[in-house]
Amino acid sequence: MSPRTLVEAREPATDARFLDALAEIVGEAHVLTDPELIEGYTRDWTGRWIGDAIAVVRPADTAEVSAVVTTCFEAGIPITPQGGNTGLVGGGIPSAGSVVLSTRRLDSIETVDPIGRTIAAGAGVTVARADLAASAHGLRFGIDLASKESATLGGIVATNAGGTRMVRYGNTRAQILGIEAVLADGSVLSRWTPLVKDNVGYDIPGLLAGSEGTLAIVTKVLMKLVTPATDTQVVLAGVRDVDQALHLCNRVRQSGLTVEAAEIMTDDGISLVCAHTDARRPFGTPSPMYTLIEVSSPRETEESLLEVLSASADLIEDATVEPGPARKLWTLRESHTESISASSTTPVVKLDISVPLSVMGMFIESLREVLTERFVHVRPMLFGHFADGNIHVNLLDAEPSIAHELTDTVFELVSAHHGSISAEHGIGRAKSPWIALGRTETDIAAMKLIKSSWDPRGILNPGILLPETVG
Template sequence: MTSTTLSIVSELAEIVGPANVLTDPDVTAGYVTDWTGHWSGHTEAVVRPGSTAEVSAVLTACHRHGLRVVPQGGNTGLVGGSIPMDGEIVLSTRRLTTIERVDVVDRTLAAGAGVIVAQAQEAARQHGLDLGVDLASRDSATLGGIVSTNAGGIRMIKNGNTRRQLLGIEAVLSDGRVVTRWKELVKDNVGYDLPGLLAGAEGTLAVITRVLMRLVIPAPRTQVSLVAVTTVSDALQLVDRLERAGLTLEAAELMTRPGIDLVRRHHDLRAPLDVDSPFLLLAEVSGQRDTQALLLDVLEQAGESVLDAAVEEGPAPKLWRYRESHTESISAESSTPPVKLDLSTPLREVEQFLTTLTPALAENFPDVRAICFGHVGDGNLHVNLLDVKETERERVTDFVLRHVTQHGGSISAEHGVGRAKAPWLALGRSPEDINLMKSIRAAIDPAGLLNPHILPIR
């Protein structure tokens, strides 16, 4: 460590305390490698402020020294967006863990950016409310992280994405200035939507320290069905039938036979249904007291398009396990860090995209296995590519992203762009759009110190 670095580390330690400036590589290892295991970097120091004031002081010091900073929450991202690939300082928000208030009248939750999603859910549920966002990484993802990536998750089809849940925000700019937009109002049209701008910015505009989240009233009871179908169209038609019958769709998840086989093998599970079908639809619905009867009626009226089905009262963890074990099983199965591509297409294109992708991959990349699953109700699919050689990662990623673009889709539905997809930004945005984003970033962080190498490239 150079004398200059020692001086900076000493200054940061004075702000947050020596115990909260980590420099030992063995200690910082968990901060410099992402969840997938593919993105791994290095850092001079991990700084863990405990308040907005400390975040402000840290960024003021880094700005004065011209140091680049990578903000990081729970480090559950899948696109390398919070990894210091070039030695940047890591600013961890994990100590910003105060749940300030749950307001049952305005139905809001005020909390620090480091609060874990599951903790926020539990706090809301103690008051008969719930967080509108739910995702498989709920036990490690933070509120600041899901805001920074504008996460979607399994309840998006009902509640919308994280941006829709965000009412207020407190954040620190790269030069240490604190910006607070904090009103418990669902209607507030004074100027630009700054919380909405920071949601999905992936830490490139400011470091989020506090959030004000809208809460929702959970369904008093739900019914969960796991349905065997032959085609994606059958699954989509069933989703449509459920909604037209007056049921509220809480979640709609599509799985494939290879994905289910993988989960069963790694978790020693029996076959969920008696029929070995190409696709499974997991649908959770709510409604009036006759929800189960209405659900069963829809399944019966679907006729031959439903090959088999199981129905349980929610939350039905045994049925949900087949879906939520996919990510873990994929990582355990692949001989290399899996290429995880979070995509979306219009609903009318989902089937054509999937049915053409698999044979195209087999023809061009015969050693690569594809496991696809996702939130079929909103067109969001997770394409997981196993056994991809390091020399082939860029080429197979390019192939899939161009394929989804040909179907009118997006290269990033809910995980962000990060480093993984930055080279393909032009597939999803026009030159004018990209230039405008660059202008916004340059206006807010002219020195380019926050997350400098991800969306949008300067």
């Protein structure tokens, strides 16, 4: 898909007094206006979205965020909050006349509590740093993403990210205990308690998770940490279809093993990875699909897993087992994104969806049929966290002229199978035209009411999630 330019030309120069006011708050060095300096903040890494901004402002703490937001609120200037800019739906790309508020300098880790198993950290801390800090205390951060080196805590809250460990620990919303955020008028909201049980009023942290910067700007989070499994085994199994993979995963669970992660890949995807990396094909005879399942157990994990595999010859065409972390096996899955991007002749159409497990096989079959019939030159690559219903639909070699029609076709099929057009990446700009496929008119009206109550002037990430044309 060709880049989606949100503006054709830069806006006229903004009143110097406004920029001076921002500089007084954060320091002149942290108010960027040079087009070359702000390009990395106004263009997403997929190459799909290109925006424009009056300035990029980089506050250092909550107080500075509050002052910046107050200044923008009084001037009526829209704000686009942005973390690591690793999003896939254009949710952090500004439109003309906006200020990008970067949270990257909010990067302090305040505390790691090994007894309460929590981490308190700024919104600009990366997922990888949070995990490293937890590891020093024998714990782990429960969200694991391919983009963890640059994805930030504020960003995963904004999109309610899931990742490869969601099947084990849940999504970001399930792991938030406390949150500090700046509201549209600059006031600071702090819902901060390490208590697992605290049922006083509305779940504000849960509401902000997945709100994509449209209700408030997250500046600090208090999140749960998890105890990592001491003994893990990873199986890569060739299967005929996704239904066999689901049955195998179910048998693993019924045996008493804990599923830490469960992924699905196609033979086309494995071939692509092997062509673009130094990875080797896992088996001499290819299978239509492959499932990678990581398991743990308080007892002998390997022995238990081998028993399950021995009893599952009806489901498995071939299999190999390695003790965790099994880097070579995981590389086959984790190299999909870069291999797909390198192979496609156009920017990849990336559609992150979920469907009920009971119809996943039918959905994949129907998707392949409709793509073959209507979009003969498009190459579909499917992979994802299948045990929680999540499939990443990557469409290669899709000419820009058919991208919208292609997306519409896939989303209509998702809706027909009672699925969701956004499993974990958010709605952003890319999916907002289709939000009615996932929410009723009453539901959308309720969300718009929340938005107008929290952000009456509509300055927080306008055009994201709930465009004005909806409802």
